[in-house]
Amino acid sequence: MEKITTLINTPYNNKGPCCVYFAPFAGDLLVGFIGYGDLDNKTWINRYDELGRLKQTIQYNESGYRLFTLPSHIAENNNGDVAISDRSTVVVTDIGGRHRFSYHGGPFNFGVVQGICTDSLSHILVCDSYSSSVHMIDKDGHFLKYLLMRPPGILSPSSLTIDVNTHLLWVGSSSLNTVLGYRYITQYDNTYAEPSLSAVVRTSAVHSTVQTGEEHCFVNELLYLETPGPLLLNAIRVEGIWCCSHLSLVSADEMWVSDHENLVLINTKGEAIYHIKDLFSERESGIHTVTSDGELIYINKEHNIMRLSTVMKTKTKFITLSNTALIPLSVYCSPFTGNLLVGVTKDNPRTGSILHYNRDGDKTKNIQHNNSRKPLYRKPAYITENGNGDIVVSDSGLNNIVVTDREGNYRFSYTSHRSCSYTWFHGVCCDGQSNILICAPYSNSVHVIDKNGHFLSHF
Structure with a gap:
């Protein structure tokens, strides 16, 4: 120089x-x-x-x-x-x-x-x-x-x-x-x-x-990056229902699939194992979940939260909401804590909340407002939990994704990406890298955002 x-x-x-x-x-x-x-x-x-x-x-x-x-x-x-x-x-x-x-x-x-x-x-x-x-x-x-x-x-x-x-x-x-x-x-x-x-x-x-902030030590030249998008491995036709509104995985070979009135347990070959017809007929909601023990929990027509034993012989009433004005829309069992999260809504005005229950069915928490006492939810339709403990809710009343930490402190909301003029979110889940995957039917896509709400890609 x-x-x-x-x-x-x-x-x-x-x-x-x-x-x-x-x-x-x-x-x-x-x-x-x-x-x-x-x-x-x-x-x-x-x-x-x-x-x-x-x-x-x-x-x-x-x-x-x-x-x-x-x-x-x-x-x-x-x-x-x-x-x-x-x-x-x-x-x-x-x-x-x-x-x-x-x-x-x-x-x-x-x-x-x-x-x-x-x-x-x-x-x-x-x-x-x-x-x-x-x-x-x-x-x-x-x-x-x-x-x-x-x-x-x-x-x-x-x-x-x-x-x-x-x-x-x-x-x-x-x-x-x-x-x-x-x-x-x-x-x-x-x-x-x-x-x-x-x-x-x-x-x-x-x-x-x-x-x-860290040393750059490399041992070889073996490099790998994920594929551009999901590789289709299987396609299952589910008899007895007319759409696949919600999925709950039981094992690598079995899952529960529901439309708005029917809930069917199938294997990966598409064979029906069990059929439930007393399902709550709310459109596009996560109305069933599976515990870590393999038990099914779902919302029935009477708005009770039911539990089906793993051998599928005994149905018991697990939770009945004490407030009859509350309508349960969604349930999710945490694989980390074993707690049950229930998304509920009520009219006049339309507001929602996430109720936390322990393994015995006792209510431990009600997440409803942010730090400014403003409502977080209207119609919490789907619930999942991220690897960092965050609670992720797809709210069909607000048309957004609301994320709180495990204690219920508000973290962020994801409304859409600028490529979409209007979005209505449905199903939601999280992957092993703590990314959040969200169904967006209007754009026929799955949005992928990171754990902090930054948009990554469309599947």
């Missing part, structure tokens, strides 16, 4: 370089150009060798149409492809300059694309200023997920670079003098880990400091 020399002399001549990138695999320098005057509205990418000699110009596709409008960032993928962020599109060509595909956004189109890079698994990561997110797409242009969505401490991702040795992703902000480091690829246990903040760099007028 003592001497600056001219590597490539690009006389003005109605053109100007706008972005540069050194391609480590090819050993070439890629430069994006914008034309002016006689070259107005013309853009291209030049490839130069290590001595600055022109090797290639990439400008048009096979049909003669120009590929670029306003190239701003360039990256090279492991397979030699060149990815260019170009206004509201990611344009990808192969190493020979032939157009492979253009990516216009995930569930909705881009606003303006900015920083771009590729990782060791050949994924393409690109900043989207419209949604303040980082998209992850595969090497063939298929949207995989939102790797980051309005991340705290940076909010507006605009620039990216990745360390190919430690797999640490550095993200810069368009509005703050902050660079954040994330790791989302692990080399230890062959499993995917959510993006986690591992380092922060803050720029000052005097010097830069790096504060790392």
